[in-house]
Amino acid sequence: MGFLAGDLGVGWGGFHLLFDDSSSRHSTNTAVLLTGVGVDLLACLFLDDSAKAKFNAAQRYNQVVRGEDNALPTMPHDEKNLLPSSK
DSSP states (O other), rough: OHHHHHHHHHHHHHHHHHHHHOGGHHHHHHHHHHHHHHHHHHHHHHHHHHHHHHHHHHHHHHHHHHHOOOOOOOOOOOOOSSSOOOO
């Protein structure tokens, strides 16, 4: 949906900037063109994040199913083992 809105804005604004001789609407066409570019960029960013999240979820699922996931390390029973020893 974001790509469609961005492409329409870029197309409409760019077309009117190139072929419309009216200087009164020049700023409006520029604003529509830049807004379309911004919407396109945001749509690309969100789509890229979405694709990464899906890939990471699928990769994690495959690790769990195959038994390749790393279990958490066991914590020591005595907290003194966590302190650096001065020998």
